[in-house]
Amino acid sequence: xxxxxxxxxxxxxxxxxxxxxxxxxxxxxxxxxxxxxxxxxxxxxxxxxxxxxxxxxxxxxxxxxxxxxxxxxxxxxxxxxxxxxxxxxxxxxxxxxxxxxxxxxxxxxxxxxxx
Amino acid sequence: xxxxxxxxxxxxxxxxxxxxxxxxxxxxxxxxxxxxxxxxxxxxxxxxxxxxxxxxxxxxxxxxxxxxxxxxxxxxxxxxxxxxxxxxxxxxxxxxxxxxxxxxxxxxxxxx
Numbered sequence: 001x002x003x004x005x006x007x008x009x010x011x012x013x014x015x016x017x018x019x020x021x022x023x024x025x026x027x028x029x030x031x032x033x034x035x036x037x038x039x040x041x042x043x044x045x046x047x048x049x050x051x052x053x054x055x056x057x058x059x060x061x062x063x064x065x066x067x068x069x070x071x072x073x074x075x076x077x078x079x080x081x082x083x084x085x086x087x088x089x090x091x092x093x094x095x096x097x098x099x100x101x102x103x104x105x106x107x108x109x110x111x112x113x114x115x
Numbered sequence: 116x117x118x119x120x121x122x123x124x125x126x127x128x129x130x131x132x133x134x135x136x137x138x139x140x141x142x143x144x145x146x147x148x149x150x151x152x153x154x155x156x157x158x159x160x161x162x163x164x165x166x167x168x169x170x171x172x173x174x175x176x177x178x179x180x181x182x183x184x185x186x187x188x189x190x191x192x193x194x195x196x197x198x199x200x201x202x203x204x205x206x207x208x209x210x211x212x213x214x215x216x217x218x219x220x221x222x223x224x225x226x227x
Contacts, residue, residue: 004157031213033213033214035217041219041220042121042203042217042218042219042220043158043203043205043217044217045214045215045216045217048213048214050213056213056214059214091157091158093157102163103148103150103160103163103205104148104158104160104205104215105160106150106157106158106159107157108155108156108157109156109157
Protein backbone atom coordinates (compact mmCIF):
# COMPACT_ATOMS: atom_id res chain seq x y z
CA UNK A 1 0.00 0.00 0.00
CA UNK A 2 0.89 3.66 -0.17
CA UNK A 3 1.31 4.11 3.56
CA UNK A 4 1.69 2.27 6.85
CA UNK A 5 -1.57 0.54 7.76
CA UNK A 6 -2.54 -0.32 11.34
CA UNK A 7 -5.51 -2.27 12.60
CA UNK A 8 -7.70 -2.03 14.46
CA UNK A 9 -7.86 1.76 14.75
CA UNK A 10 -9.56 1.47 18.14
CA UNK A 11 -9.67 -1.38 20.61
CA UNK A 12 -11.48 -1.54 23.94
CA UNK A 13 -10.67 -4.58 26.04
CA UNK A 14 -11.28 -5.81 29.53
CA UNK A 15 -8.47 -5.96 32.02
CA UNK A 16 -6.77 -9.35 31.88
CA UNK A 17 -7.60 -10.07 28.25
CA UNK A 18 -4.98 -10.48 25.50
CA UNK A 19 -4.89 -8.16 22.48
CA UNK A 20 -3.16 -8.26 19.10
CA UNK A 21 -2.30 -5.14 17.14
CA UNK A 22 -1.34 -5.36 13.49
CA UNK A 23 0.97 -3.26 11.34
CA UNK A 24 1.39 -3.45 7.57
CA UNK A 25 4.48 -1.40 6.59
CA UNK A 26 5.31 0.30 3.31
CA UNK A 27 6.46 -2.24 0.75
CA UNK A 28 10.24 -2.31 0.55
CA UNK A 29 10.80 -0.73 3.97
CA UNK A 30 13.01 -3.18 5.80
CA UNK A 31 12.93 -1.43 9.18
CA UNK A 32 9.77 -1.52 11.32
CA UNK A 33 9.22 0.13 14.69
CA UNK A 34 6.61 0.07 17.43
CA UNK A 35 6.15 3.05 19.74
CA UNK A 36 3.60 3.85 22.44
CA UNK A 37 2.17 7.31 23.08
CA UNK A 38 0.19 8.43 26.08
CA UNK A 39 -2.26 11.32 25.68
CA UNK A 40 -0.47 14.41 24.34
CA UNK A 41 2.95 13.00 25.18
CA UNK A 42 6.02 11.97 23.25
CA UNK A 43 6.69 8.53 21.89
CA UNK A 44 8.04 5.67 23.97
CA UNK A 45 10.11 3.15 22.00
CA UNK A 46 8.99 -0.47 22.29
CA UNK A 47 10.70 -2.66 19.67
CA UNK A 48 12.27 -2.51 16.22
CA UNK A 49 12.93 -4.98 13.45
CA UNK A 50 15.60 -4.60 10.76
CA UNK A 51 15.62 -7.18 7.99
CA UNK A 52 16.63 -10.61 9.25
CA UNK A 53 18.54 -9.29 12.27
CA UNK A 54 17.43 -10.09 15.81
CA UNK A 55 14.89 -7.46 16.89
CA UNK A 56 15.81 -4.77 19.41
CA UNK A 57 13.37 -5.51 22.26
CA UNK A 58 14.96 -3.15 24.75
CA UNK A 59 11.87 -0.93 25.05
CA UNK A 60 9.29 -3.58 25.89
CA UNK A 61 7.96 -2.64 29.36
CA UNK A 62 7.29 -6.18 30.61
CA UNK A 63 7.21 -9.80 29.51
CA UNK A 64 3.50 -9.38 28.79
CA UNK A 65 4.53 -7.57 25.61
CA UNK A 66 5.84 -9.38 22.55
CA UNK A 67 6.04 -8.74 18.83
CA UNK A 68 6.83 -10.65 15.71
CA UNK A 69 7.37 -9.80 12.09
CA UNK A 70 6.51 -12.46 9.55
CA UNK A 71 8.27 -12.66 6.19
CA UNK A 72 9.91 -9.30 6.72
CA UNK A 73 6.60 -7.52 6.25
CA UNK A 74 3.54 -7.56 8.53
CA UNK A 75 4.13 -7.21 12.27
CA UNK A 76 1.92 -8.10 15.22
CA UNK A 77 2.30 -6.62 18.69
CA UNK A 78 0.72 -8.81 21.37
CA UNK A 79 -0.11 -7.69 24.89
CA UNK A 80 -1.07 -10.46 27.28
CA UNK A 81 -3.16 -10.00 30.43
CA UNK A 82 -3.76 -6.34 29.69
CA UNK A 83 -3.64 -3.80 32.51
CA UNK A 84 -5.14 -0.33 32.69
CA UNK A 85 -1.70 1.25 32.41
CA UNK A 86 -1.40 -0.34 28.96
CA UNK A 87 -4.01 2.12 27.68
CA UNK A 88 -2.32 4.30 25.05
CA UNK A 89 -1.98 4.82 21.32
CA UNK A 90 0.30 2.23 19.77
CA UNK A 91 2.09 3.57 16.71
CA UNK A 92 3.89 1.59 14.06
CA UNK A 93 6.41 3.10 11.65
CA UNK A 94 8.60 1.85 8.86
CA UNK A 95 11.63 3.24 7.09
CA UNK A 96 14.29 2.46 4.54
CA UNK A 97 17.34 0.67 5.97
CA UNK A 98 17.86 1.82 9.54
CA UNK A 99 21.51 2.70 9.18
CA UNK A 100 20.68 5.75 7.11
CA UNK A 101 19.37 9.04 8.49
CA UNK A 102 15.94 8.64 7.00
CA UNK A 103 12.95 9.51 9.14
CA UNK A 104 9.98 7.28 9.72
CA UNK A 105 6.61 6.93 8.05
CA UNK A 106 4.00 6.33 10.73
CA UNK A 107 0.62 4.68 10.64
CA UNK A 108 -2.39 6.33 12.26
CA UNK A 109 -2.06 4.15 15.33
CA UNK A 110 -4.26 1.85 17.38
CA UNK A 111 -5.93 3.47 20.36
CA UNK A 112 -6.08 0.82 23.10
CA UNK A 113 -8.36 1.31 26.07
CA UNK A 114 -8.27 -1.22 28.90
CA UNK A 115 -11.34 -1.07 31.13
CA UNK B 116 16.12 11.68 32.58
CA UNK B 117 14.71 12.77 29.24
CA UNK B 118 17.30 12.56 26.46
CA UNK B 119 15.57 15.26 24.41
CA UNK B 120 14.06 18.27 26.15
CA UNK B 121 11.52 20.24 24.16
CA UNK B 122 10.35 23.73 25.07
CA UNK B 123 7.95 25.24 25.52
CA UNK B 124 5.58 22.38 26.32
CA UNK B 125 2.54 24.43 25.25
CA UNK B 126 2.29 27.50 23.04
CA UNK B 127 -0.85 29.42 22.08
CA UNK B 128 -0.54 32.32 19.66
CA UNK B 129 -2.59 34.42 17.26
CA UNK B 130 -2.56 33.91 13.53
CA UNK B 131 0.25 35.91 11.91
CA UNK B 132 2.65 35.75 14.85
CA UNK B 133 6.12 34.21 14.69
CA UNK B 134 7.33 31.51 17.06
CA UNK B 135 10.31 29.33 17.85
CA UNK B 136 10.36 25.96 19.59
CA UNK B 137 13.44 24.20 20.85
CA UNK B 138 14.85 20.72 21.19
CA UNK B 139 17.87 20.38 23.46
CA UNK B 140 20.11 17.61 24.74
CA UNK B 141 23.50 16.99 26.28
CA UNK B 142 24.14 14.21 23.75
CA UNK B 143 25.58 14.52 20.25
CA UNK B 144 23.35 13.18 17.49
CA UNK B 145 24.08 11.82 14.04
CA UNK B 146 20.75 13.16 12.80
CA UNK B 147 17.65 14.87 14.09
CA UNK B 148 14.13 14.86 12.73
CA UNK B 149 11.13 17.12 13.28
CA UNK B 150 7.59 15.74 13.01
CA UNK B 151 4.13 17.28 13.27
CA UNK B 152 1.25 15.27 14.64
CA UNK B 153 -2.44 16.10 14.42
CA UNK B 154 -5.10 14.53 16.67
CA UNK B 155 -5.94 10.96 15.73
CA UNK B 156 -3.04 10.65 13.32
CA UNK B 157 0.55 9.46 13.43
CA UNK B 158 3.44 11.94 13.31
CA UNK B 159 4.39 13.20 9.85
CA UNK B 160 8.03 13.83 9.04
CA UNK B 161 8.84 17.49 8.29
CA UNK B 162 12.62 17.46 7.96
CA UNK B 163 15.86 15.64 8.76
CA UNK B 164 19.01 17.59 9.66
CA UNK B 165 22.40 15.93 9.68
CA UNK B 166 25.23 18.49 9.55
CA UNK B 167 26.12 20.77 12.46
CA UNK B 168 24.98 24.31 11.71
CA UNK B 169 22.65 23.12 8.97
CA UNK B 170 19.61 25.28 8.18
CA UNK B 171 16.67 23.96 6.18
CA UNK B 172 13.59 25.84 5.07
CA UNK B 173 10.18 24.40 4.30
CA UNK B 174 7.88 27.24 3.22
CA UNK B 175 7.30 29.27 6.43
CA UNK B 176 9.21 26.79 8.62
CA UNK B 177 12.95 27.15 9.28
CA UNK B 178 14.87 24.34 10.99
CA UNK B 179 18.35 24.71 12.44
CA UNK B 180 20.72 22.06 13.78
CA UNK B 181 23.19 23.32 16.37
CA UNK B 182 26.88 23.52 15.50
CA UNK B 183 27.68 20.80 18.05
CA UNK B 184 24.74 18.62 16.86
CA UNK B 185 23.20 18.64 20.36
CA UNK B 186 20.21 20.89 19.78
CA UNK B 187 17.79 22.15 17.19
CA UNK B 188 15.18 24.83 16.71
CA UNK B 189 12.07 25.21 14.60
CA UNK B 190 10.95 28.72 13.68
CA UNK B 191 7.56 29.39 12.11
CA UNK B 192 6.92 32.72 10.41
CA UNK B 193 3.40 34.16 10.20
CA UNK B 194 1.75 31.17 11.84
CA UNK B 195 -1.57 29.95 10.46
CA UNK B 196 -4.32 27.86 12.11
CA UNK B 197 -3.24 24.95 9.91
CA UNK B 198 0.08 24.91 11.79
CA UNK B 199 -1.74 23.77 14.93
CA UNK B 200 -0.47 20.44 16.19
CA UNK B 201 2.07 18.59 18.32
CA UNK B 202 5.64 19.19 17.16
CA UNK B 203 8.04 16.39 18.03
CA UNK B 204 11.77 16.21 17.65
CA UNK B 205 13.51 12.84 17.36
CA UNK B 206 17.14 11.88 17.18
CA UNK B 207 19.55 9.02 16.74
CA UNK B 208 22.78 8.93 18.69
CA UNK B 209 24.56 7.07 15.92
CA UNK B 210 23.70 5.88 12.44
CA UNK B 211 23.83 2.25 13.50
CA UNK B 212 21.14 2.70 16.17
CA UNK B 213 17.98 2.18 14.18
CA UNK B 214 15.66 3.44 16.85
CA UNK B 215 15.06 7.14 17.41
CA UNK B 216 14.43 8.81 20.75
CA UNK B 217 11.57 11.29 20.81
CA UNK B 218 11.03 14.39 22.91
CA UNK B 219 7.71 14.99 24.67
CA UNK B 220 6.73 17.60 22.09
CA UNK B 221 5.44 21.15 21.90
CA UNK B 222 1.68 21.54 21.54
CA UNK B 223 1.06 24.56 19.31
CA UNK B 224 -2.32 26.24 18.98
CA UNK B 225 -2.72 29.01 16.43
CA UNK B 226 -5.92 30.99 16.91
CA UNK B 227 -7.59 32.65 13.92
